[in-house]
Structures are given as structure tokens and as C-alpha cells.
Amino acid sequence: MDFRALHGVVIGAGIGGLSAAAMLARRGMHVTVLEAGAHPGGCAGTFRSAGYLFDAGATVGCGFHKEGPLELLGRELDIEWPVSPETVAWQYRRRGRRIGLSGAREAITARFPGSVQFWEEQARLAGMLWRFAKDGLPWPPTSPGDLLMLSRKAVAELAGTGLLAKFIGRTAHEWLASHGLDRHPDFVRFIDAQLLISAQASSLEVNALVAAIALDLPASGTWRVHGGIGRIAELLASTVERDGGAVLYGKRVSRIDTIRREVLGVETADGDALAADLVIANLTHEALAGLDGGPSAVDMPGARHQWGAFVLYLGMDSSAFSEAGCDHLQIVAPDGEPGEGNSLFVSASAARDTRRAPAGQRAVTVSTHTRPGPWFEALRNGRDAYLDLKAGYTRRVLDLLCQEMPEAGDAVRCVTAATPVTWARRTGRAGGFVGGYAQTSLFGVPGPSTSFDNLFLVGDSVFPGQSLPGVVTGARRTVELALRRARKIRQ
Numbered sequence: 001m002d003f004r005a006l007h008g009v010v011i012g013a014g015i016g017g018l019s020a021a022a023m024l025a026r027r028g029m030h031v032t033v034l035e036a037g038a039h040p041g042g043c044a045g046t047f048r049s050a051g052y053l054f055d056a057g058a059t060v061g062c063g064f065h066k067e068g069p070l071e072l073l074g075r076e077l078d079i080e081w082p083v084s085p086e087t088v089a090w091q092y093r094r095r096g097r098r099i100g101l102s103g104a105r106e107a108i109t110a111r112f113p114g115s116v117q118f119w120e121e122q123a124r125l126a127g128m129l130w131r132f133a134k135d136g137l138p139w140p141p142t143s144p145g146d147l148l149m150l151s152r153k154a155v156a157e158l159a160g161t162g163l164l165a166k167f168i169g170r171t172a173h174e175w176l177a178s179h180g181l182d183r184h185p186d187f188v189r190f191i192d193a194q195l196l197i198s199a200q201a202s203s204l205e206v207n208a209l210v211a212a213i214a215l216d217l218p219a220s221g222t223w224r225v226h227g228g229i230g231r232i233a234e235l236l237a238s239t240v241e242r243d244g245g246a247v248l249y250g251k252r253v254s255r256i257d258t259i260r261r262e263v264l265g266v267e268t269a270d271g272d273a274l275a276a277d278l279v280i281a282n283l284t285h286e287a288l289a290g291l292d293g294g295p296s297a298v299d300m301p302g303a304r305h306q307w308g309a310f311v312l313y314l315g316m317d318s319s320a321f322s323e324a325g326c327d328h329l330q331i332v333a334p335d336g337e338p339g340e341g342n343s344l345f346v347s348a349s350a351a352r353d354t355r356r357a358p359a360g361q362r363a364v365t366v367s368t369h370t371r372p373g374p375w376f377e378a379l380r381n382g383r384d385a386y387l388d389l390k391a392g393y394t395r396r397v398l399d400l401l402c403q404e405m406p407e408a409g410d411a412v413r414c415v416t417a418a419t420p421v422t423w424a425r426r427t428g429r430a431g432g433f434v435g436g437y438a439q440t441s442l443f444g445v446p447g448p449s450t451s452f453d454n455l456f457l458v459g460d461s462v463f464p465g466q467s468l469p470g471v472v473t474g475a476r477r478t479v480e481l482a483l484r485r486a487r488k489i490r491q
């Protein structure tokens, strides 16, 4: 079908918004992306500060494996991603012990010998889930056609469907218990640290099937993005423009104009108005509801964002990473729940990459999960209260970093911090929530549809949630539903 006469507006140039925009532009639709900030990428952007090029949030490239969401998107859009595979996805450090996470599980099973069968089962489940999701996953279903496609997939994977059904209602913790692994606090902590970064909750809450995929991340491979993770968004934005669309910066959408169940267009804070046949919002539900004229927020317990991020951007001497032999580290404190400075993810720019740091140095991003509420409360209590909290977190994070990486002590040249307050300002995410919703169930998950027929959501607030491959997979579903609507408009 010819979509050239249709105009799509995408609010936000995060990875989800740009992927959807690029796919629509490729199909001939006239697309305009309106981005509030000065550059694309949002949580997966890269910014310049004090002579360094820092990754703002996301640092690990994933989904570039053969037939992975990014690899498929690159092929569809004729993009050659500037990536190369990492041999070790990241190194886990706790109490002085180290485990390199990669496709091979030997390092893990050497440390936790009782977990061999668990990992075999995890690989089987993840393999089935990847196959199930291949060619699109119409989830949550919105039409009889979606249900038909799901049942066809279920029949094609009949043997596996039985196994998936066994796990669908279980938590990751119940799965660990079925292997007797719940009685090993060190193993549970190792799993919890991984689930927090890839599923936004602990094994007690994360669904077992989600956990099987989340734990597959180091096995399916991670990639270094040359020039910083923001290159992915930059390339997507160029693709939109190459295919006849436009990406406009400094354009914060403040209003959605509607009549009954239709969106007619959007207005920006600087007074522009654009008519649209379709609108895709790369926003959280709360941020969309916060726009004048936007749909009211839907409260889906399974779709709540719970975490924000506290991030330190460090300029460091390159030598601090020589001994690690790996540029990504996950550092976990001996005690205390993961998050809130008790678990850190540390990523350094490549050695000798002078585009990102002065010679002999690295641009380093260190993040920890934090609940946003106290940060906004501190801000309400005055600037000093907020700055005290920030200084306390900075100390706590640097202390844990130096505890497990003593060579970092003398290597830090400069420090900048971002709190949930920074993230709210930087990405327009209401309440400073980042990282997607907590993946506690596969049911009641948020999809792209809204109460307006031609307004759709994209990004890590909708299924399957966070991460580059997550939001690209979600963007495919958003595009599918938007095109379904476009066909109706064209009839």
C-alpha cells in the first residue's frame, strides 16, 4: 500500500521513537520526529562534557547477533552498525571474586558447580523464546489476527510450548528453588544483580520466562558501539532523513489536539503546530498523560516503573582498566539489596579511543539503581538537601568502586553526577523513572495502543520493555499497529 500521502509525527528521538520513524519512512510515509533535546538517543544517548564523550545511560550494545532485533533492523534500513563483539560481556565482582560473563557458562559453573542443570534449562528456554519471538510477537494481543498468529506459533513449537507453559506463572525464585539454588545466597545475589539490570526487579518478583531471556544476554552476545552508544540513534535519525522524513531538535511537544477518538496533530512549546494522520509517542504513560489533551494515565500494576538511576560520569586514567582485561564491570557490595549504591555497572570507553577521551584516559559511566522519590523530596526540601544527598551517593558509589577496583582510587580525574532529577529533565520522563517497567509478569503488560485510535506508544514503557533490543522489538509491534490503522485511513 502507498503510504506517501500520510503524515506521521513521532514525539521523541529515543531508540524506540527513531526505530519506529525509520521503519515508517522506509515504507514511504512522510514522518516528522520532534525531539525536545538537542541530540537523539535519550537514555541511549552520548554527550560531550569536559573533553570527554560520555554514554549517558546505556553502554552495552546488545541485539546485534544474527537475526537479533538490531541486526534485522540494520538489514531492513541498510545501516551498517559501527559495532564489534566483546569477548567478555562484563565481569562480575563481589568480595574480591571475579566471574567473566560470556557465551560459555564455564566461568559461572566453576564458581557455582551446582548450577549446571539450571543453565542448561535456561539455554533451552531462551532458545525457544527467541524462536517464538522471531518474525514478530503480537503481544499483548489486540485482535483475532494476533490470537491466530500466537496459536500458530504455539502449534509450531508444540513440544516447547508445554515447557514454556510450565514456567509462565512462576517467579525466577521458584525456578531457582526447583534446582535447590534458592539456598545459595551467593548464587541468588549473582542472579539478582543480573535481573535488576535487565528486568528491573529481583528473582522474587521477576517472571521465570523473562528471567530466562534476561540471563541470556551475555550468551547472545554484547557489542562495543564505536564512538559511543549514541551513534545508534544518530544513524537511525540519518536514515529517517535519507528516506524523506525530518528530525527536528529543540521541539518539545506540549499538546495533543484531538477530536473524539482521533488525534489531529500536535503543538510544540515554542508555538509550532503540526497536523498528523498518525502520532507515535516515545514517552512513558505518565509523560503522555502529562501533555495537554493527552489520554489519561492508565494504572497497570504490571507496568509500573519503579527505578531511576544515579550515574557518575568519570574521566579516568586508562591504566585503571588494564588489569581487568574487560571494559564493563558489575560490582556488587558484600551485603545489602542490589541498587542504591550496593550494585554498580561500570563501563569505560575503549582504550586509545581519543574521540571519547584525551590520550591515556577513558570516559567512564558508573550507574546504580535508585528510587526516584527521595531525590525529588530532597529537592523540595531545598537545594542544600538535594546537594547533600548527591554528595553522599557520589561518595558511596566511589567507595564501592574503589573497594573492588583499588586501582580506580588514584585514576579518577573528574566526576559529574546525574540523579533522577537530572534524568527527568534530560529525557522528559515524569518522576525521573528510567530503565523500563518491572518485568514481574507476562500478563497485564502495557502495549502500544492508547484510548485514541491513531495514537500509539513506543519505547521501554511498552512490552517487551527496556534495552536496545527490547525497544526495537516493541517498535516493530508499534509500527505494525500504526500501519493497520493507516490502511484503514487509506480505505
Ligand SMILES: Cc1cc2nc3c(=O)[nH]c(=O)nc-3n(C[C@H](O)[C@H](O)[C@H](O)COP(=O)(O)OP(=O)(O)OC[C@H]3O[C@@H](n4cnc5c(N)ncnc54)[C@H](O)[C@@H]3O)c2cc1C
Pocket (backbone or CB within 6 Å): 011, 012, 013, 014, 015, 016, 017, 034, 035, 036, 037, 040, 041, 042, 043, 044, 056, 057, 058, 059, 060, 061, 062, 251, 252, 253, 254, 282, 283, 287, 309, 311, 367, 426, 427, 428, 429, 434, 435, 436, 458, 459, 460, 461, 465, 466, 467, 468, 469, 471
Ligand atoms: C542508566 C541506564 C543504563 C542502561 N544500560 C543499558 C545497556 O547497557 N544496554 C541496553 O540495551 N539498554 C540499557 N538501558 C536501557 C535503554 O537505554 C532504554 O531502555 C532505551 O534507550 C529507552 O529508549 P526509549 O525508546 O524508551 O526512549 P528514551 O530513551 O526515553 O527517549 C525518549 C526521547 O523522547 C524525548 N522527549 C520526551 N518528552 C518529549 C516531548 N514532550 N517532546 C519531544 N521529545 C520528548 C526525550 O528527550 C528523549 O530523547 C539503560 C538505561 C539506563 C537509564
